[in-house]
Amino acid sequence: MELKPNNSAPVLTDSAPISKSRLSGRSGLFAYPAQGASFSPNLILNIPRKKTGVLDDVRSSSWLDAMKSSSPPHKKFTKDINNELASPDADYAYRTWLLNYPSALISFEKIANNAKGKRIALFLDYDGTLSPIVDNPDCAFMSNAMRHAVKRVAKYFPTAIISGRSRDKVYEFVGLTELYYAGSHGMDIMGPVQQYTPDGHQTSVWATDQQGKEVNLFQPASAFLPMIDEVFRSLVECTKDIKGAKVENNKFCISVHYRNVDENIWTTVAHCVQDVIKDFPRLRLTHGRKVLEVRPVIDWDKGKAVTFLLESLGLSNCDDVLPIYVGDDRTDEDAFKVLKEGNRGYGILVSSAPKETNACYSLRDPPEVKTHSTCTG
Numbered sequence: 001m002e003l004k005p006n007n008s009a010p011v012l013t014d015s016a017p018i019s020k021s022r023l024s025g026r027s028g029l030f031a032y033p034a035q036g037a038s039f040s041p042n043l044i045l046n047i048p049r050k051k052t053g054v055l056d057d058v059r060s061s062s063w064l065d066a067m068k069s070s071s072p073p074h075k076k077f078t079k080d081i082n083n084e085l086a087s088p089d090a091d092y093a094y095r096t097w098l099l100n101y102p103s104a105l106i107s108f109e110k111i112a113n114n115a116k117g118k119r120i121a122l123f124l125d126y127d128g129t130l131s132p133i134v135d136n137p138d139c140a141f142m143s144n145a146m147r148h149a150v151k152r153v154a155k156y157f158p159t160a161i162i163s164g165r166s167r168d169k170v171y172e173f174v175g176l177t178e179l180y181y182a183g184s185h186g187m188d189i190m191g192p193v194q195q196y197t198p199d200g201h202q203t204s205v206w207a208t209d210q211q212g213k214e215v216n217l218f219q220p221a222s223a224f225l226p227m228i229d230e231v232f233r234s235l236v237e238c239t240k241d242i243k244g245a246k247v248e249n250n251k252f253c254i255s256v257h258y259r260n261v262d263e264n265i266w267t268t269v270a271h272c273v274q275d276v277i278k279d280f281p282r283l284r285l286t287h288g289r290k291v292l293e294v295r296p297v298i299d300w301d302k303g304k305a306v307t308f309l310l311e312s313l314g315l316s317n318c319d320d321v322l323p324i325y326v327g328d329d330r331t332d333e334d335a336f337k338v339l340k341e342g343n344r345g346y347g348i349l350v351s352s353a354p355k356e357t358n359a360c361y362s363l364r365d366p367p368e369v370k371t372h373s374t375c376t377g
């Protein structure tokens with residue numbers, strides 16, 4: 001990929017010390033010259049982390065509870081899909097929850113009426129939304145029918161995928177050139193060349209995509225690349241003897257999967273992760289679906305990525321634009337919140353179990369997402 005820096009080159013604004021050895025000697029890893037790499041001061045999050053006591057956190061039951069509750073047991077997408085709701089109690093709870101978060105399929109007419117005269121902008125999560133949750137993260141393929149539905153919808157509406165995966169990986173899975181892609185939970189956005197410069201974001205560069213088309217690359221955490229690489233290698237090393245553990249490099253963040261690890265040793269996984277990151281106060285840990293995620297402490301998330309893309313597309317502050325975000329995970333809540341707070345559009349949560357959410361509607365699983373996309377397109 002050829003990169004062409006535009007006029008608004010990143011500024012060196014490292015407001016807090018970071019060891020020189022971690023930044024030096026690895027400039028080749030930067031997507032654009034390390035000289036221009038930035039810790040944008042207004043993006044740095046101030047999350048105090050105690051140096052001691054980190055491991056105590058892991059030992060506490062709240063950690064284990066969070067790990068246990070991070071994902072319902074995934075279902076095989078076969079005919080017994082409703083087995084999860086086999087218990088009458090669970091079924092009742094789900095139907096009661098649906099009163100507050102109605103099915104986007106059943107509410108399709110209402111949604112279509114709201115969208116009348118408006119331009120829809122569609123944002124989609126990948127894992128658990130377009131592809132089913134499976135044991136091996138490398139095999140989370142989307143179906144051809146889903147690909148076809150997304151391709152069709154993207155013909156009519158600007159459509160972006162915002163994933164926790166690396167941007168390259170999610171593109172490899174989806175393979176559609178007509179979409180915009182944001183990887184690493186929105187920390188790696190390949191969007192349109194901006195006719196409109198999103199407010200206060202000076203760290204974009206022009207680049208060319210696989211087709212040679214000019215695009216805009218926004219990577220607010222680019223200065224963290226050497227650190228992420230170093231931590232990735234340490235995590236691989238320290239989890240190598242834990243059967244079933246898998247460390248995935250998502251470029252600007254790292255996933256440590258424990259879905260296939262014996263539940264009795266989940267705390268061992270958590271210990272390893274805490275042990276590695278305790279010396280990196282600029283990294284933090286979050287929970288995903290049977291996964292611990294290590295990411296830079298910057299004020300950036302999927303919600304900010306939605307705002308950024310809407311601005312880049314010239315679609316923000318327009319009354320005639322209706323952004324819709326479809327996602328299944330905690331990280332998607334940031335995007336639901338952004339749309340809900342500004343009353344700008346709405347989120348659709350993909351879940352087959354009741355969950356607290358900022359979304360307005362729900363879909364049960366990826367097959368329902370496909371049906372909904374087919375209706376929309």
Ligand SMILES: O=P(O)(O)OC[C@H]1O[C@H](O[C@H]2O[C@H](CO)[C@@H](O)[C@H](O)[C@H]2O)[C@H](O)[C@@H](O)[C@@H]1O
Pocket residue numbers: 125126127128132133134135136137140162163164165248250255257259288289290291293329331
């Ligand atoms: O933002 P997303 O596109 O939803 O990505 C979030 C994480 O998804 C992947 O992990 C999850 O899906 C795997 C495949 O189904 C599953 O095995 C794993 O347990 C889930 O956590 C991906 O591997 C992660 O890197 C993403 O951060």
